[in-house]
Amino acid sequence: MEAGGLADSLLSGACVLFTLGMFSTGLSDLKHMRMTRSVDSVQFLPFLTTDVNNLSWLSYGALKGNWTLIIVNAVGAVLQTLYILVYLHYCHRKRAVLLQTTTLLGVLVLGFAYFWLLVPDPEMRLQHLGLFCSVFTISMYLSPLADLAKVIRTKSTQRLSFSLTIATLLTSASWTLYGFRLRDPYIVVPNLPGILTSFIRFWLFWKYPQERDRNYQLLQT
Numbered sequence: 001m002e003a004g005g006l007a008d009s010l011l012s013g014a015c016v017l018f019t020l021g022m023f024s025t026g027l028s029d030l031k032h033m034r035m036t037r038s039v040d041s042v043q044f045l046p047f048l049t050t051d052v053n054n055l056s057w058l059s060y061g062a063l064k065g066n067w068t069l070i071i072v073n074a075v076g077a078v079l080q081t082l083y084i085l086v087y088l089h090y091c092h093r094k095r096a097v098l099l100q101t102t103t104l105l106g107v108l109v110l111g112f113a114y115f116w117l118l119v120p121d122p123e124m125r126l127q128h129l130g131l132f133c134s135v136f137t138i139s140m141y142l143s144p145l146a147d148l149a150k151v152i153r154t155k156s157t158q159r160l161s162f163s164l165t166i167a168t169l170l171t172s173a174s175w176t177l178y179g180f181r182l183r184d185p186y187i188v189v190p191n192l193p194g195i196l197t198s199f200i201r202f203w204l205f206w207k208y209p210q211e212r213d214r215n216y217q218l219l220q221t
Contacts, residue, residue, distance in 0.1 A: 012068040014174040022167040023076045051080035056133045130186030137190035157208045169198035
């Protein structure tokens with residue numbers, strides 16, 4: 001195998017491994033919901049937006065003919081759908097959750113109808129779909145900035161997950177490098193905010209360590 005082909009295979013494997021590792025962090029929420037038979041302290045919106053993101057990138061991968069994108073996002077969509085179904089099973093406010101789900105899925109269906117029916121040229125369709133996926137992924141990576149601001153305000157990192165931060169950094173970095181290898185800006189650009197926000201989280205963990213958080217909370221009480 002040539003050096004270029006080996007590098008592509010290694011990067012592809014890293015993308016699959018790290019991304020599925022990041023998706024599997026939701027298994028702890030799944031276990032919590034099953035043990036407590038409730039959805040207390042579990043957020044629903046990340047499951048839903050990640051599922052829509054997976055389905056969008058799955059379509060982009062299928063149109064591009066890239067099996068790395070197809071495999072990762074197909075497995076991710078199955079996992080996120082599983083999380084959503086379990087959340088619906090234990091949630092008491094099913095109407096609000098179903099409304100959020102149908103609204104976002106409706107937007108997704110309308111988007112697919114636009115891409116597949118109103119953009120007949122495959123190359124133009126690929127560009128439009130890639131732009132949509134990029135914007136959606138960037139918005140997902142930037143959405144936790146409000147939480148980071150609250151961490152700074154409260155001087156507590158209790159709401160942050162260190163393992164998820166590591167997984168996000170490894171996933172974003174691997175996809176950025178993979179996108180560079182493919183010369184695909186739609187893969188490179190949306191993963192850069194993931195790297196940036198991960199380093200911000202690491203800085204917050206260093207600035208406000210867990211032990212200090214507990215002492216700070218004791219002083220406040």
